[in-house]
Amino acid sequence: MSAAAGRPAWREKPRPATQAAKAVALTVVVLLVLVPFLIIVSTSFASNREVVAGGGWVLWPQHPTLRAYQEILDGGIVGHALWVSAGVTVVGTAASLACTIGLAYALSRRDLFGGRPMLLLILFTFLFPPGMIPSFLLVKSMHLLNSYSSLVAPFLVNVFNLVVLRGFFQSVPEELHEAARLDGASEWLILRRIVLPLSKAALAVVGLFYAVSYWNAWFYASIYLDSGHWPLQQVLRTYVINGAQLADTSTGDASAVAAPQTIQMAVLVVATVPILLVYPFLQKYFTKGVLTGAIKS
Amino acid sequence: MSTSSFSRRTLLRSIAAGGAAVAAPSLLTACSSAPQHDVSNIGKSLAPWPAYVPFSGPAADLPGTADGIQPGYLTYPEKLVGAVAGKPGNGETIRVMTITYGTPPKPASSNRFWAAVNEALGVDIEFTVVPDSDYMTKMATMMAGDDLPDVINLGGGHTLPREAEFVAAKCTDLSEHLAGDAIKQYPNLANLPPYVWKDMGHIGGRFYGVPVQRSAPGNCLWINSDVFTAAGMEDGWTADDFTAVAKAATHGRKYGLGSSNALLFGVDVHTLAFGAPQEWKLDGGSFVHACTTDEYKAALEFMARLRQANLYQPNVLGTSTVDCKTSFYNGTVASMPDGFGALSTSIPNIKGAFTLDAAVPYTPSGGARPGMQRAKGAWGYTVLKKTTPERVKLILRVLDYLASPFGTKEYELTHFGVEGAHFTRNGTGDPIPTALGQVENNVNLPFKYVCDAPQVLYLPGRPDAVTRNHAWQLKIAPMLVRNPRFGLTSETDTRVGADINQLRVDTVGAIVAGRKPLSAWDGVVRQMRDRGLDRIAEEYGKAYAAAH
Numbered sequence: 083m084s085a086a087a088g089r090p091a092w093r094e095k096p097r098p099a100t101q102a103a104k105a106v107a108l109t110v111v112v113l114l115v116l117v118p119f120l121i122i123v124s125t126s127f128a129s130n131r132e133v134v135a136g137g138g139w140v141l142w143p144q145h146p147t148l149r150a151y152q153e154i155l156d157g158g159i160v161g162h163a164l165w166v167s168a169g170v171t172v173v174g175t176a177a178s179l180a181c182t183i184g185l186a187y188a189l190s191r192r193d194l195f196g197g198r199p200m201l202l203l204i205l206f207t208f209l210f211p212p213g214m215i216p217s218f219l220l221v222k223s224m225h226l227l228n229s230y231s232s233l234v235a236p237f238l239v240n241v242f243n244l245v246v247l248r249g250f251f252q253s254v255p256e257e258l259h260e261a262a263r264l265d266g267a268s269e270w271l272i273l274r275r276i277v278l279p280l281s282k283a284a285l286a287v288v289g290l291f292y293a294v295s296y297w298n299a300w301f302y303a304s305i306y307l308d309s310g311h312w313p314l315q316q317v318l319r320t321y322v323i324n325g326a327q328l329a330d331t332s333t334g335d336a337s338a339v340a341a342p343q344t345i346q347m348a349v350l351v352v353a354t355v356p357i358l359l360v361y362p363f364l365q366k367y368f369t370k371g372v373l374t375g376a377i378k379s
Numbered sequence: 380m381s382t383s384s385f386s387r388r389t390l391l392r393s394i395a396a397g398g399a400a401v402a403a404p405s406l407l408t409a410c411s412s413a414p415q416h417d418v419s420n421i422g423k424s425l426a427p428w429p430a431y432v433p434f435s436g437p438a439a440d441l442p443g444t445a446d447g448i449q450p451g452y453l454t455y456p457e458k459l460v461g462a463v464a465g466k467p468g469n470g471e472t473i474r475v476m477t478i479t480y481g482t483p484p485k486p487a488s489s490n491r492f493w494a495a496v497n498e499a500l501g502v503d504i505e506f507t508v509v510p511d512s513d514y515m516t517k518m519a520t521m522m523a524g525d526d527l528p529d530v531i532n533l534g535g536g537h538t539l540p541r542e543a544e545f546v547a548a549k550c551t552d553l554s555e556h557l558a559g560d561a562i563k564q565y566p567n568l569a570n571l572p573p574y575v576w577k578d579m580g581h582i583g584g585r586f587y588g589v590p591v592q593r594s595a596p597g598n599c600l601w602i603n604s605d606v607f608t609a610a611g612m613e614d615g616w617t618a619d620d621f622t623a624v625a626k627a628a629t630h631g632r633k634y635g636l637g638s639s640n641a642l643l644f645g646v647d648v649h650t651l652a653f654g655a656p657q658e659w660k661l662d663g664g665s666f667v668h669a670c671t672t673d674e675y676k677a678a679l680e681f682m683a684r685l686r687q688a689n690l691y692q693p694n695v696l697g698t699s700t701v702d703c704k705t706s707f708y709n710g711t712v713a714s715m716p717d718g719f720g721a722l723s724t725s726i727p728n729i730k731g732a733f734t735l736d737a738a739v740p741y742t743p744s745g746g747a748r749p750g751m752q753r754a755k756g757a758w759g760y761t762v763l764k765k766t767t768p769e770r771v772k773l774i775l776r777v778l779d780y781l782a783s784p785f786g787t788k789e790y791e792l793t794h795f796g797v798e799g800a801h802f803t804r805n806g807t808g809d810p811i812p813t814a815l816g817q818v819e820n821n822v823n824l825p826f827k828y829v830c831d832a833p834q835v836l837y838l839p840g841r842p843d844a845v846t847r848n849h850a851w852q853l854k855i856a857p858m859l860v861r862n863p864r865f866g867l868t869s870e871t872d873t874r875v876g877a878d879i880n881q882l883r884v885d886t887v888g889a890i891v892a893g894r895k896p897l898s899a900w901d902g903v904v905r906q907m908r909d910r911g912l913d914r915i916a917e918e919y920g921k922a923y924a925a926a927h
Contacts, residue, residue, distance in 0.1 A: 134709045134728070138702050156818050159483055214516070215523045222524055304513040305520055309483035320482045323512045343701060 126347035150348035167314035190251035208241035250284040286367030418543035421925035423584030426558040437786035447595030451849035453842035462783035466501030467776035474528035479508035481822035492819035534759010567782035578756035580866025588760030597752030637712025639703035645716030652740040653678035654747035666916040753859035781830035809839035869918035
């Protein structure tokens with residue numbers, strides 16, 4: 083045995099070379115993540131002329147300007163869409179969580195009458211989603227076209243999230259339920275006072291899944307809503323995909339589509355930052371969620 | 380949520396309708412319960428083409444032609460004339476839907492441009508804009524859901540599945556209002572040249588739409604004229620001269636030829652210069668596809684040689700159109716293939732850094748006649764949902780208003796907005812958009828895709844560019860090659876045309892980029908034929924015979 087006898091291999095002090103290599107590798111990885119972000123933010127603050135001269139992007143703008151943001155936010159369309167998205171995200175997430183929790187809890191109980199067929203029915207929609215036209219016909223016949231509810235009602239319960247949550251609820255020991263019941267607690271009280279507090283990590287994850295999907299939703303908005311009702315992502319999409327410029331390529335008589343790079347980057351910032359801000363607040367639950375079951379106690 | 384009228388029966392009906400749609404291959408199958416409509420023109424007596432009565436407004440400085448060469452205006456006309464007497468409507472509401480390439484319009488309640496146009500039209504237009512990228516899905520869904528606005532523009536180069544059948548089944552036959560001299564009741568629509576109507580065509584021998592006009596020049600090669608002239612570009616150049624010029628314009632990290640993945644090495648420009656047809660040619664009554672011609676293959680060989688000589692910017696197939704344009708504007712590449720509309724969008728981006736021109740096609744070796752793409756005369760066409768004759772007349776009056784030509788008060792309103800609010804005039808009288816005009820305009824609220832005047836060549840504050848481009852248009856006019864399928868339909872093309880075209884695009888890219896040998900081309904052409912090219916040719920042949 084070497085001089086470090088008595089010390090297991092993983093407690094050896096690493097050699098300087100190894101440490102240096104690790105540092106370099108980590109720095110490279112961090113830069114790979116950070117530099118594109120920096121380019122996006124920097125380009126969004128650069129002038130068009132600078133971006134064209136730089137070949138499409140800028141690492142550090144010489145003359146920072148807010149023009150791209152002004153152009154997006156002028157006219158109040160993006161501002162309105164931001165409120166629509168925020169509203170749909172908050173209301174949608176709350177409604178989805180309420181419905182998913184209720185359904186998942188009921189389905190997690192073994193003695194539920196008709197629980198199994200109900201679960202199969204729900205899983206069936208997971209495997210065979212309805213498709214666009216049937217969904218459209220349904221939304222139309224419910225008179226939800228051009229209503230914000232059309233962005234929430236058809237998507238209230240996501241089967242994947244339901245299954246995750248149901249699994250989590252099932253892992254709550256049956257003894258806790260029995261003890262609570264002996265103390266005279268109703269199902270509602272058990273859910274509220276015992277199961278939910280024990281499932282914070284899962285709820286945070288599922289809630290975030292819902293929030294992100296509501297925030298990112300644009301496709302059905304394009305089908306169900308007219309432009310006055312569009313949420314943020316669908317509006318911002320028009321800036322990126324269509325370009326602020328006139329363009330009708332297909333008949334060959336007009337210019338191919340090209341939104342100024344600065345606008346595209348500003349759009350990326352506006353679309354991403356609000357939802358990114360949510361993550362730090364949920365981080366502690368994530369850590370807890372990851373640790374759950376890591377060590378046997 | 381208003382669920383009051385949502386009964387169990389409605390739910391079951393929805394599920395049944397939905398199930399039928401899911402089971403069917405096409406999105407539009409939900410329409411199939413409608414009676415079948417014969418949309419072919421074969422054996423029908425065709426409604427006569429609408430009469431052409433050119434508008435006699437402010438004379439152009441550089442005259443155009445009825446064949447799509449644009450009239451050039453060096454300055455904005457001083458005295459505008461009126462094109463419409465009275466308001467077309469009387470407070471009615473009209474729901475319209477068109478494609479858009481802009482951002483969404485501000486709501487009608489706070490949009491002064493929208494309000495001004497509504498006021499002038501005497502109607503309340505409820506506008507639904509559909510972004511180009513959502514067009515196919517949204518239209519197909521609305522058609523299947525039978526949730527149609529009063530006025531729909533079908534266009535932008537898209538063909539919906541069974542579009543002609545849909546139009547014949549659900550939309551108003553406008554023949555009695557438009558055919559022959561009947562159109563004279565709508566003088567601004569009668570100002571649309573005959574080629575526009577022909578490129579829109581008949582459906583079942585009848586007229587169902589009003590076309591949105593486009594001028595003659597199609598995809599062209601935009602060049603940095605300073606660089607190309609210094610590199611030796613001359614009138615009457617040949618393919619070899621073109622190579623020499625591109626070579627002289629390429630040095631260091633500057634390249635003579637730019638392109639993006641979508642612009643595909645400028646394949647439209649080069650194949651037509653080599654004498655290949657624009658997609659199809661008519662050969663003794665039968666249709667022959669461009670890809671099957673020797674000229675097309677010769678052009679591919681030429682382009683592959685240009686690429687081998689490193690005259691294209693590197694990694695064309697990995698370059699986006701945005702990046703390609705940026706490279707063109709900043710001088711990294713000295714040319715860029717693009718649509719004709721790039722003229723008006725490029726000038727502000729170049730900011731006078733160089734002279735922008737479109738290239739005159741070079742003559743291929745072997746002495747073939749060089750050609751250039753002629754754009755489809757109808758960008759799209761506007762159809763009316765079935766309705767009462769009075770309402771049809773009302774909507775046609777509205778379309779007539781929107782078609783008011785350049786140099787009229789109506790055109791100024793629908794294209795530039797309200798003076799003082801959306802534009803002000805510069806020293807020479809050109810309308811220059813204000814900050815409000817940048818947000819409220821006909822890009823974001825695209826009345827111009829509902830109906831529009833024939834296009835003119837007018838670039839505010841740039842009479843020099845107008846003169847140069849007009850001279851170029853006259854030069855290339857005799858070289859323009861029309862696609863004979865414009866205005867005709869082929870069921871097989873609608874069904875499998877996109878797949879066949881993808882095969883073409885992939886192979887052209889691979890051959891020019893050097894990933895496949897030129898010898899692979901013949902095999903791919905055979906594959907294209909197997910996948911339906913011959914059948915498409917046959918169908919177009921029949922449709923052509925019926926229309927002529």
